[in-house]
Amino acid sequence: MNEFDSESHFEKLDENLLYEVFKHADAKTLALASCVSKQWHHTAQDERLWELICTRHWSNSINCGTQQLRSVVLALGGFRRLHALYLSKTAATNPSIQARVVKGNGNKRWGKDEVNLSLSLLSIRYYEKMNSANKRQ
Amino acid sequence: MTGKSKMWEDQNDAGVDELLAVLGYKVKSSDMAEVAQKLEQLEEVMGNVREDGLSQLASETVHYNPSDLSTWLESMLSEFNPSTNFDPNPTSIGSFVDPIVNPSQSLVKLEQVYNDPFSDYDLKAIPGKAILSPNMLVSTNTNNNNNNNSSSNSLISTTTSCSSSREAKRLKACNYGTTTPISTNTSTATTPTSSKLTNTRPVVLVDSQENGIRLVHTLMACAEAIEQQNLGLAEALVKQIGFFAASQVGSMRKVATYFAEALARRVYKLSPGVGYDDNLSDVLQMHFYETCPYLKFAHFTANQAILEAFSGKSKVHVIDFSMKQGMQWPALMQALALRPEGPPAFRLTGIGPPAADNTDKLQEVGWKLAQFADSIQIQFEYRGFVANSLTDLESTLLDLRPESEVVAVNSVFELHKLLAKAGSMEKVMGLIKEIKPVIVTVVEQEANHNGAAFLDRFNESLHYYSTLFDSLESCVDNQDKMMSEVYLGRQICNVVACEGVDRVERHETLAQWRRRFGSAGFSPVHIGSNAFKQASMLLDFFAGGDGYGVEENDGCLMLGWHTRPLIATSAWQLANTNNPNSNSCSRSL
Numbered sequence: 001m002n003e004f005d006s007e008s009h010f011e012k013l014d015e016n017l018l019y020e021v022f023k024h025a026d027a028k029t030l031a032l033a034s035c036v037s038k039q040w041h042h043t044a045q046d047e048r049l050w051e052l053i054c055t056r057h058w059s060n061s062i063n064c065g066t067q068q069l070r071s072v073v074l075a076l077g078g079f080r081r082l083h084a085l086y087l088s089k090t091a092a093t094n095p096s097i098q099a100r101v102v103k104g105n106g107n108k109r110w111g112k113d114e115v116n117l118s119l120s121l122l123s124i125r126y127y128e129k130m131n132s133a134n135k136r137q
Numbered sequence: 138m139t140g141k142s143k144m145w146e147d148q149n150d151a152g153v154d155e156l157l158a159v160l161g162y163k164v165k166s167s168d169m170a171e172v173a174q175k176l177e178q179l180e181e182v183m184g185n186v187r188e189d190g191l192s193q194l195a196s197e198t199v200h201y202n203p204s205d206l207s208t209w210l211e212s213m214l215s216e217f218n219p220s221t222n223f224d225p226n227p228t229s230i231g232s233f234v235d236p237i238v239n240p241s242q243s244l245v246k247l248e249q250v251y252n253d254p255f256s257d258y259d260l261k262a263i264p265g266k267a268i269l270s271p272n273m274l275v276s277t278n279t280n281n282n283n284n285n286n287s288s289s290n291s292l293i294s295t296t297t298s299c300s301s302s303r304e305a306k307r308l309k310a311c312n313y314g315t316t317t318p319i320s321t322n323t324s325t326a327t328t329p330t331s332s333k334l335t336n337t338r339p340v341v342l343v344d345s346q347e348n349g350i351r352l353v354h355t356l357m358a359c360a361e362a363i364e365q366q367n368l369g370l371a372e373a374l375v376k377q378i379g380f381f382a383a384s385q386v387g388s389m390r391k392v393a394t395y396f397a398e399a400l401a402r403r404v405y406k407l408s409p410g411v412g413y414d415d416n417l418s419d420v421l422q423m424h425f426y427e428t429c430p431y432l433k434f435a436h437f438t439a440n441q442a443i444l445e446a447f448s449g450k451s452k453v454h455v456i457d458f459s460m461k462q463g464m465q466w467p468a469l470m471q472a473l474a475l476r477p478e479g480p481p482a483f484r485l486t487g488i489g490p491p492a493a494d495n496t497d498k499l500q501e502v503g504w505k506l507a508q509f510a511d512s513i514q515i516q517f518e519y520r521g522f523v524a525n526s527l528t529d530l531e532s533t534l535l536d537l538r539p540e541s542e543v544v545a546v547n548s549v550f551e552l553h554k555l556l557a558k559a560g561s562m563e564k565v566m567g568l569i570k571e572i573k574p575v576i577v578t579v580v581e582q583e584a585n586h587n588g589a590a591f592l593d594r595f596n597e598s599l600h601y602y603s604t605l606f607d608s609l610e611s612c613v614d615n616q617d618k619m620m621s622e623v624y625l626g627r628q629i630c631n632v633v634a635c636e637g638v639d640r641v642e643r644h645e646t647l648a649q650w651r652r653r654f655g656s657a658g659f660s661p662v663h664i665g666s667n668a669f670k671q672a673s674m675l676l677d678f679f680a681g682g683d684g685y686g687v688e689e690n691d692g693c694l695m696l697g698w699h700t701r702p703l704i705a706t707s708a709w710q711l712a713n714t715n716n717p718n719s720n721s722c723s724r725s726l
Contacts (some may be wrong), residue, residue, distance in 0.1 A: 063477040072474050075512040090674060113670045117678070119475065120437065120468035127467035127509050 018043045027053050027083060050079035054087060061112035073119070076126040085125070086118035352381035352393050353599070359400050360595040360633075371404045388606040395626040396599060399633035408639070416493060418627070419461060424620030426464060428612045430679050431704050434672055434687075434696045435549045436465040438706040439578035441668035443545045444472050446576035446708075450543045452482045456535065456572065458527055458548040460487030463502040465549070467509050474513045482516040484542065486535060491523050499523060527551070528561045532571040544574040552650075553581055556643040566657040570711060576662055577709040581650060583695060583702045586632050587643040598632045601644075601703070608684060608698040647693055647705040654709050662708040663692035672696070 022030060022044060030053065034044035051070065055062075062069060073079055087110060110118075359374035375397055382393040402408070426432045447453045453473070457465070466485060474480045485506065492498045499521025510517030524530055537544065546569055555561040569577060584601040588594050605625060612618040631642040645653075651661070669689055676685045676696075688695045688702060695702040 062475065064475045065477075068479070069475060072471060072513045075514075076471065086678075089678060113667070113674055116472070116667075117671050117674050119471055120440075121678075123467040123471035123509075123513075124464065126512070127464070127505070130505055130508060 015039065015043055019046065019049070022046075022049050023052060025049075027088065031084075045080060047074060047078050047080060050083055054079045054083050057109045058112075058115050061110060061115045073122070076119075076122050081125075082118055082122050086121050087114065090114040090118060348381050348384045349389055352378065352385060352389070355381055356393065356396055356400070356599060357592075357596065360592050363400065363403060364590065364592045368404055371400070375401045375404060388603065388610050391622055392599070392603050392606045392629075395602070395622075395629045396633065398626075399630045402630065402634040408635075418624075419498075421620050421624035421627075422461060424617045425624045428614070428617040428621040429609055430676055430685060431696060432464070432549070433675060433679065434694075435580035435704060435706060436468065437675055438664060438668045438672055438694050439547055439549065439580055439708075440465065440469045440472065441671065442576060442578050442662065442664050442706075442708040443469060443547065445665060445667075446545060446662070446710075447473070447481065447543065448476075449478065450481055452484070452538075452542040454484040454486065454538070454542045454544045456486045456488070456544060456546045456574075458488050458546070459551045460489040460499060460502060460521070463487065463506050465547070466506055470506075470510055470515055470517075471513060474515045480513075480515040482518070483510065484518040485520075487519070487521045488524055488527065488530065489521065490525060497521070497523075526558075526561065527555060527565045527568075528558075530565075530568055532568055535572065537572060539573065544572055546572060546574045546577045548578070549580040550582065552579060553587070553643045553645060554641040556587060556645070557638050557641050562653070563657075566654075570658060573711065575710060577659065578706065579650065579654075579709065580704060580706045581647070582644040583646055583697075583705045584644045585646050585649065587645050595633060598629065600701075602629055604698050604701045605703060608703075611680070611684070647690065647695070647707060650705075650707060654707075658712050659709040660712040661692050662710050664694050664706060664708055668694060668706075 018040065022033060025033065030044050030049060034041045051073075055066075055069070073082055090110065355374055355377045359371050359378060362368070362371035362374060378393060378397040378400070382390050382397060385393060422432070443455065455466070455469075457463075470480075470483060473483060485503075487499050487502060489499050503519035503521050507517050507519055520536070522530065522534065552562070552565070555565055582601070584597055586594050586598050586601070588597065602625060606622065609618055609621055612621070628642045631640060632644075635641075654661075669687060672687045672694060676687065684698045686697055686699070688697060690702075690705070693705055693707040695705045697703050
């Protein structure tokens with residue numbers, strides 16, 4: 001592997017490549033990847049990647065349009081938070097919702113209840129954070 | 138002059154144990170076993186106290202001639218016994234380890250009784266763990282305690298034994314001696330009156346389970362004394378409760394302390410003095426919201442019912458009788474925003490009591506919710522109504538728009554308060570009917586704390602709040618836990634110490650609410666399986682202990698701790714409505 005060039009066009013290329021590679025990663029890989037370097041961190045935090053991770057496995061669980069979902073979730077804190085704080089934990093605490101390994105990724109499938117619960121909790125969290133920020137109003 | 142220096146002076150008695158003498162204690166070798174035993178008992182009590190942070194007891198306790206260990210221990214232990222002098226002065230309530238009532242009173246009282254105070258001394262130096270003296274306590278009802286939740290000395294199973302020996306409420310508590318075995322059958326107990334509170338030998342009770350039973354007996358005996366207007370006895374028993382409560386740990390201790398305070402207030406006719414809707418109550422409820430799943434469960438299940446009722450409607454209006462901080466609504470708004478058919482126009486009317494500090498809390502909450510709605514691009518309209526009582530509301534004030542809007546009425550832990558005044562419930566039911574909602578969601582405590590007889594209410598609430606406090610024990614954050622306990626403690630105080638219009642915590646069971654709604658012209662709406670699943674998942678997610686459980690009860694959902702349901706969510710619609718939701722099971726978002 002080449003050492004980093006300081007030339008900007010090369011770094012940009014790297015990022016796009018990284019993004020394309022990361023698209024195929026599962027949540028755990030992505031989280032680990034974000035610890036490698038600043039550039040990797042920046043790329044791995046991209047909401048589009050986390051949106052893919054969240055929605056990849058819930059196609060039957062949510063009936064609304066992609067854009068509709070995206071605008072609401074991004075407003076309330078984003079897919080990365082949705083996954084980290086809630087989705088990942090619902091699967092973990094519900095062994096009855098069996099983890100179906102998808103193409104060796106080890107991702108779990110989330111049912112509509114997990115999704116709805118996670119979304120609700122995300123919105124409550126957002127509202128609570130709003131509360132403390134607005135204390136002085 | 139500290140206690141320590143005095144100790145070092147008195148070292149020249151004959152026949153004393155040498156090792157202890159080096160430390161400055163005079164203990165006759167013949168007394169050693171007994172002294173050891175007492176030390177262990179004392180250690181246990183002090184240890185219990187310290188765990189709960191009542192450090193003032195450990196560090197400020199007054200000691201009497203500690204060098205003569207045997208006598209000193211006796212005097213220490215006898216401090217825990219009830220005084221035979223009653224003074225009707227309410228400050229005497231504080232003579233026992235009672236964190237709520239002024240703890241410094243205990244020191245004052247002790248000094249009155251004994252005349253040679255020593256300064257504080259660090260009891261950590263005393264080694265050993267408490268053992269149970271074989272003579273002292275007979276394990277009788279411990280078989281009842283085997284069902285206990287291992288994490289606490291719960292009152293759940295002990296109350297079953299209590300109800301069977303109901304006729305035998307009189308205590309033998311005061312006649313303990315190390316040589317007198319306690320009779321297993323409390324029905325042969327003698328009636329203690331103030332003059333009989335003498336002790337053959339003062340002891341400290343250390344066996345939690347036994348004392349747990351006695352504690353319950355004392356609580357109930359006190360309640361019975363109050364019901365029979367025997368206030369002298371009640372007063373004596375209140376002090377006993379403090380005594381027993383001190384020997385307990387965990388939830389039982391806290392519950393007993395709150396009930397003791399409430400009973401004391403009732404005996405001394407002290408009003409709780411707390412404004413029910415002060416700023417603190419909001420803070421307390423927020424902590425209660427965070428600590429345990431009850432309020433979250435309430436919101437989630439009610440929201441699910443409302444969501445289903447709003448399905449397909451383009452303009453919706455929620456009238457919330459329990460606005461508080463508006464925590465219920467963000468999740469509903471989010472769910473509405475993600476409807477496949479797109480969000481409706483959402484209108485919210487929040488009802489709340491006047492704020493003690495004259496701030497417009499309702500309006501502040503409205504602003505926050507408006508901001509939230511803006512973030513997720515949902516059309517939002519808000520109105521706040523300040524009302525001392527729901528009976529002050531008129532349907533004309535609510536700006537109802539029946540031709541374009543559907544309405545949901547929501548009430549979380551509010552309706553029972555209407556039962557304090559005759560006619561209030563009927564008036565509000567009438568109001569709800571005028572509103573013509575598509576759904577009415579009601580969450581209430583699952584308990585009957587509104588019986589006609591004080592004793593029945595007392596017993597019911599003891600059982601209920603014990604269970605509730607038990608469920609809090611799994612909470613990790615101590616401050617949250619404590620705030621939640623204070624929140625519940627206020628309710629306890631209201632149930633036990635108040636009467637008439639002041640007694641607003643008039644909880645009733647689901648069965649009673651069903652009857653009430655039924656006869657007022659409402660029919661039940663079944664809360665679907667979505668709500669059940671989400672509620673179960675919510676519990677897995679949040680609840681520390683494994684003890685929580687969701688139960689479905691003929692269309693209503695109940696959240697309970699172990700086998701005991703604690704809150705119930707129900708949904709209603711006007712009878713004779715052709716509503717396709719009335720028996721719906723699973724309706725997705």
